[in-house]
Amino acid sequence: MPIKQLTVFLENQTGRLAEVTKILKNQDINLQGFSTTEARDYGILRLIVSDTEKARQCLKDAGFTTHIAEAICVKVLDKPGELYKVLDVLAGEKINVDYIYVIAGTRIVISVPDVVKTEEILIKNGIELCREN
Numbered sequence: 001m002p003i004k005q006l007t008v009f010l011e012n013q014t015g016r017l018a019e020v021t022k023i024l025k026n027q028d029i030n031l032q033g034f035s036t037t038e039a040r041d042y043g044i045l046r047l048i049v050s051d052t053e054k055a056r057q058c059l060k061d062a063g064f065t066t067h068i069a070e071a072i073c074v075k076v077l078d079k080p081g082e083l084y085k086v087l088d089v090l091a092g093e094k095i096n097v098d099y100i101y102v103i104a105g106t107r108i109v110i111s112v113p114d115v116v117k118t119e120e121i122l123i124k125n126g127i128e129l130c131r132e133n
Contacts, residue, residue, distance in 0.1 A: 001119075001129070001131055002070035002071060002072060002115045002116075002119065003048065003070070003071055003072070003073045003109070003130060004048075004052040004053075004068055004069075004070065004071075005046055005047065005048060005052075005068070005069050005070070005071045005109065005111075006046070006047040006048075006049060006052050006055055006056055006059075006066060006067075006068055007044060007045070007046050007047075007066060007067040007068075007069060008020055008044075008045040008046075008047065008059055008064050008065070008066050009042060009043075009044060009045075009064070009065040009066070009067075010042060010043045010044070010045055010064070011041065011042055011043075012038055012039070012040065012041055012042055012043050016043075017036070017043075017045065019062070020045060020059065020064070023058050023059060023062055024049065024055060024058070027054060027055070027058050029049050029050055029051050029054060029055045029058070030049060030050035031047065031048075031049055032048045032049060032050065032103060032104060033047070033048040033101070033102075033103020033104055033107070033109065034046060034047050034048070034101075034103070035099070035101035035109075046099075046101070046109075048073070048103050048109060052068060053068075056068055069111070070115045071109050071110060071111050071115070072109070072110045072111075072112065072115055072118060072119055072122070072129065073103070073107050073108070073109050073110075073129060073130035074086055074107065074108050074110060074122065074127055074128070074129055074130065075107055075128040075129070075130055076107070076108060083108065085127070086108070086110075086122070086127055089121065089122060089125045089127065090110075090112070090118065090121070090122075093118075093121050095112050095113075095114075095117075095118050095121070096112065096113065097110055097111070097112060098111040098112065098113070099111050107130055
């Protein structure tokens, strides 16, 4: 089952990340994982939160541009070679990874073009998926 990932587009300005996290805190939304990328004038914040729809609406109401997408969350052990095992399966099936990041130490979020097909492949290869945000 795919997880929901919230993407927030931010101006590259002091305090914008703090503003997002304050909104989440004030709405009692747990921030379970995140990734940031930046360019000269803007940044992209990807979030895994306890209530994606509520977070999106609160951020939208505050003037942020947001997007919700499906991604895959994979459980891995905290030992050498675990990420390779997942990526080797995907490479062997010719699945391109758009981006990847770690949340909560032993969970990785993977964005791919076909979430359902990729999840089936991972399960078939004995890779455990996360079943909730």
